[in-house]
Amino acid sequence: MGTAVKKAASKPAKRTLAERILAIDVGGTGLKAAIIDAHGKMLTERLKVATPHPCPPELLVHTLVKLVEPLMQPLPATHISIGFPGVVRDNHVLTAPNLGNESWRNVPLAQMLSDQLGHHLPVRIINDAEMQGLAAIEGKGIEFVLTLGTGAGTALFRDGELMPHLELAHHPVNKNKTYDEYLGNAARDKTGNKRWNRRVEKVIGILSSLVNYDRLWIGGGNAANLKFDLPDNVKVVSNEAGIEGGARLWHPRSVRETRQLPPGAFE
Structure with a gap:
């Protein structure tokens, strides 16, 4: 850098x-x-x-x-x-x-x-x-973001600090299907909303064991199609978060966030 x-x-x-x-x-x-x-x-x-x-x-x-x-x-x-x-x-x-x-x-x-x-x-x-996570996180403990859209996106934060990016969406989750293939919009269209909801509920449990998050934030356009009761530490993010998080790239809430701003910004 x-x-x-x-x-x-x-x-x-x-x-x-x-x-x-x-x-x-x-x-x-x-x-x-x-x-x-x-x-x-x-x-x-x-x-x-x-x-x-x-x-x-x-x-x-x-x-x-x-x-x-x-x-x-x-x-x-x-x-x-x-x-x-x-x-x-x-x-x-x-x-x-x-x-x-x-x-x-x-x-x-x-x-x-x-x-x-x-x-x-x-x-x-x-x-x-x-970017959605930057708008949603509380900055305390382990916070995980799962976006449900065309595919499945993920982000991990610790005490407000963004951790190195993992393309978890391409990791197999069920019968060699990746998170993208298992939860993406094509999967919802093919299996129907009821079965897709069962898949999301299953994945929430898997992520809880894998990440041991304190808070899970769910965003993306398909978050509106969730029909089951979420655990107390899981919350749906506003669809505006993908836009609102853009302010945090320039104005982090804390000194810790300042240290984790993405490199490569040119002035």
Whole structure:
């Protein structure tokens, strides 16, 4: 990690009344964006379009630029936060299982989007489940995030600090089916909502034994389809969290969170 990156990660961005963060939530099914303030409050409506399929990097950037154009007028954003469904390091996408992995190998998505928008804005990108978690977590103990959407995303926090990303979604959970295949939207469509709910309930028990979490947060579009009583330490996250968490990439709640800001932010 370079000197400039260390400086960006070691000191939270200065709060200003005029700050406008363009928060983007990239999903396998839909792309969402809104302008938020430093506290995660929405300053604009949330816009959404379908995710193209197939979706190589250039097409995703083009679609996002068209999506956010109305949000950038009359006042452009001052920062950009992106939640992305895959492995992200140093502002580069390493994997994109729900978008087509072959074209998503070490893609500098943050820089590409900043260049296309033409404002040379500072950008930070993080896994989408992690961005949802930043908006939801309480910052105490072991907190785990499970997102139920096109696939299944996960994130792990300890006392508010983001742990190294694990692609648990690609780990076998039942008869060689991965979490993505077992809980993803295609599985819900195929098996029906009742059977899918039983699967989610089973996975909650597995994660409890595996992670020993103090709190489990469930997000993603399919969280609205849960029909069973959740344990006391499990809570559904607002569907807005994927956007609101974008503020925490620039304004963490604590010194500990400041230390775990994703590397690779360019100023």
